[in-house]
Amino acid sequence: MAERFTIAPQVVDPIETHINYTIDGLIGLLNVRRAQLLKQVHNMREDEKAAEIARKEMTTQLTEAQAYLQGHLKENPLQFMQERITKEMEDKLRELRINNPVESVLKWQCDTCELETCISRLGDIVQEPVSVPKYSTFQTSTIATGKKGSGPGQLNNLRGVAIHEATNQIFVANYSNHRIEIFSDTGEYLNQLGVRQLNRPWGITIHGENVYVSCWGDSTINQFTLTDMSLVRKVGGMGSNNGQFNYPCQLTTDPIGQVFIADSDNNRISVHDTDLNHLRNITHKSMAQPVDVKVSRDRVYVLCLFNNPCIHVLTLEGYKLHSLITCGQGMGVLCPVFFCLDSLNNFVISDQYSHSIRVFSPEGNLLHKIGTKRHQKGMLYEPKGIAITPNGRLVCMSKNENYPLQIFY
Known part of the structure; x- marks a missing residue:
């Protein structure tokens, strides 16, 4: 009669199981948080790039607007408008520098506001009719x-x-x-x-x-x-x-x-x-x-x-x-x-x-x-x-x- 072998059941330590479960949960949470932080960093970098691009574009627009205005001023008697706008731009710049004496990573925001204000004001003048009957x-x-x-x-x-x-x-x-x-x-x-x-x-x-x-x-x-x-x-x-x-x-x-x-x-x-x-x-x-x-x-x-x-x-x-x-x-x-x-x-x-x-x-x-x-x-x-x-x-x-x-x- 053949000898019958039996396998003793494996004993599971409940404490070890709890520890492993807890560690796996912590690793999962860390991975999720890591992904969230990486996404935030990526978005911040994209925002900084977009802000820099916008700043450069607005600087270009301001330069073009100033050139456009200068061209019209040569042909039309609007010199007093140029002087008035120049003074307004200088006053705005001075106000911004007084209110924001410390350079920071958000400096581009102040510059953007300044450029938008100037471009908006110049746009109003440029759009005004400049033809005066002779x-x-x-x-x-x-x-x-x-x-x-x-x-x-x-x-x-x-x-x-x-x-x-x-x-x-x-x-x-x-x-x-x-x-x-x-x-x-x-x-x-x-x-x-x-x-x-x-x-x-x-x-x-x-x-x-x-x-x-x-x-x-x-x-x-x-x-x-x-x-x-x-x-x-x-x-x-x-x-x-x-x-x-x-x-x-x-x-x-x-x-x-x-x-x-x-x-x-x-x-x-x-x-x-x-x-x-x-x-x-x-x-x-x-x-x-x-x-x-x-x-x-x-x-x-x-x-x-x-x-x-x-x-x-x-x-x-x-x-x-x-x-x-x-x-x-x-x-x-x-x-x-x-x-x-x-x-x-x-x-x-x-x-x-x-x-x-x-x-x-x-x-x-x-x-x-x-x-x-x-x-x-x-x-x-x-x-x-x-x-x-x-x-x-x-x-x-x-x-x-x-x-x-x-x-x-």
């Missing part, structure tokens, strides 16, 4: 176009004018023909707008693809779209309530598309949104019979005809009068109805009864006088609407029987 050459450099009549492209008793900034196209309020005529900036007739839809159009302004037209015949404001040249809406009507008008004259828009309307016989500026919903009124005891209005980055300029012709300068909110520029006393201005601003904030005013265009500095000093009472090319007879194209051409309407639309360059 007023001294206007007598000899003139495009005269348009004929008196009622046919397409013919003009009869003109009023306001507006420029489409993207195309330089000229939109003319053809008052007695009850429509808007469209010309190129070289005087070529292009199209019509609002045929059989407008009643004695007076003022006109453009924002994007929206065209807003004020009409004296029915005291309304009309909104067209350039997408299909159609009438979008007509608002208003004769009255003094909010949303009503009493012979609305020129109108303009601000950068966000709000419409500012010179509501002449209601002695106010009526402010509306892009869909012509009434927002508020701007009034002042000195504002009597406003006929034209313009809006800059932080000011509202209102031309008033009653008594002594003058331009009121108000805050953008319109709550108080900032300053007053008087044009009538000693300036030879008799009956101004339209004005515009050039890129240096000079006031360019068309004066009907002196048959001329007058250019005033922002302080109200007379700089130029343009025009003579004649029905010839380069001459003006009761000038009306006036505007400046982005490429520096000045457009003026008048009762010149031979050349009612003239483009000075």
Whole structure:
């Protein structure tokens, strides 16, 4: 009978098992923590690389912006802007150095803030229009176009004018023909707008693809779209309530598309949104019979005809009068109805009864006088609407029987 062998069962020490289990758990946790730390180190290095790249890119942008600005300053009278920006940059640098006297690994962040501030400020200046009309050459450099009549492209008793900034196209309020005529900036007739839809159009302004037209015949404001040249809406009507008008004259828009309307016989500026919903009124005891209005980055300029012709300068909110520029006393201005601003904030005013265009500095000093009472090319007879194209051409309407639309360059 074969001998039977048996294997004794292995004895497991529970203490050893617990120790091994604990060690394995600690090793696992250390591996996970090691992986987390390696990932954090990798991300920090990537962030440092990205920050360094961003710093170099912004330094390059600043250098390019400065070079771009310098190039424009050589061609345009904006030296005072360069001096102002240079001082602002020096003050900012000095402030940063005082507040951060100790160099650290985060120094690039301060430099980045400094560069972003400078580039942003330079960008605002570079984007401002730099073309200033050459007023001294206007007598000899003139495009005269348009004929008196009622046919397409013919003009009869003109009023306001507006420029489409993207195309330089000229939109003319053809008052007695009850429509808007469209010309190129070289005087070529292009199209019509609002045929059989407008009643004695007076003022006109453009924002994007929206065209807003004020009409004296029915005291309304009309909104067209350039997408299909159609009438979008007509608002208003004769009255003094909010949303009503009493012979609305020129109108303009601000950068966000709000419409500012010179509501002449209601002695106010009526402010509306892009869909012509009434927002508020701007009034002042000195504002009597406003006929034209313009809006800059932080000011509202209102031309008033009653008594002594003058331009009121108000805050953008319109709550108080900032300053007053008087044009009538000693300036030879008799009956101004339209004005515009050039890129240096000079006031360019068309004066009907002196048959001329007058250019005033922002302080109200007379700089130029343009025009003579004649029905010839380069001459003006009761000038009306006036505007400046982005490429520096000045457009003026008048009762010149031979050349009612003239483009000075």
